Amino acid sequence: MDQQQRNHLIKNQNRAFITGSIENINDQWVFFDEETDEAFMLEQYSLQEVEIFHRHQWLRGILEEDGKITLPTSTLFLQDKMKIRIRKQITFALEILLNELTDDVLFYFIYNLNLLDFSIYDCIYGHNQLSYLDEEENRNGVNFLIFDNGECICNVQHHFTYEQECQDRFEFTLSTGKRTIVEKVSNL
Known part of the structure; x- marks a missing residue:
């Protein structure tokens, strides 16, 4: 098994993501976990990779501090009720x-x-x-x-x-x- 296969095995596990939606409240983006209904500030994931559901598919990009997601070929601006997936960290x-x-x-x-x-x-x-x-x-x-x-x-x-x-x-x-x-x- 090479490193790519190891990474594939690890990254494609169940429950690898926290999935939820976002809302802009008092000029701050708040993430609502769809499983637990917990809310937390999206800014704690700034400059990290996230996935956003856009046009019926999950797109991977980097969450920027100014309310946008930089994709490999474009940039998307955050909007209320957008679905986002955040990869969980392994202990x-x-x-x-x-x-x-x-x-x-x-x-x-x-x-x-x-x-x-x-x-x-x-x-x-x-x-x-x-x-x-x-x-x-x-x-x-x-x-x-x-x-x-x-x-x-x-x-x-x-x-x-x-x-x-x-x-x-x-x-x-x-x-x-x-x-x-x-x-x-x-x-x-």
């Missing part, structure tokens, strides 16, 4: 872990997480013990991740041993009591 500990996993382990982890109806964008807490260990030495420990998909909680323990052989074991435990264990062993 820092999980992002580092995803980068450290080999391609096959990354695939097994995401595949099994998705089977349980969770996305990497559902991660609400992560502790990446692996990032604290020296790469030159044998490494072993446990990473802890907690996911919330709005209906259920999933706790993931990633037990790893990287010595003469690499062993990755993921224990998925749902708040319903369901458990799944996936293990991948390979030689260095």
Whole structure:
């Protein structure tokens, strides 16, 4: 799997976006999350990539501070009731872990997480013990991740041993009591 395939796998997860509409209130753009009805200032996403629903399609551009979105070939000005998608951020500990996993382990982890109806964008807490260990030495420990998909909680323990052989074991435990264990062993 090359870097482009890794990025595709990560970026095309369910619930990767916060979707909502915008309104201009007192000369400030306010974003209303369609799922939670929460409102927040759109300016906190200035100079970030967003997607806007325009002419029956999602267009990707950069949200500028002056109420416009710069697209690759044009510029759109914000208007009341426009639909916007904002990509969620992956928690820092999980992002580092995803980068450290080999391609096959990354695939097994995401595949099994998705089977349980969770996305990497559902991660609400992560502790990446692996990032604290020296790469030159044998490494072993446990990473802890907690996911919330709005209906259920999933706790993931990633037990790893990287010595003469690499062993990755993921224990998925749902708040319903369901458990799944996936293990991948390979030689260095």
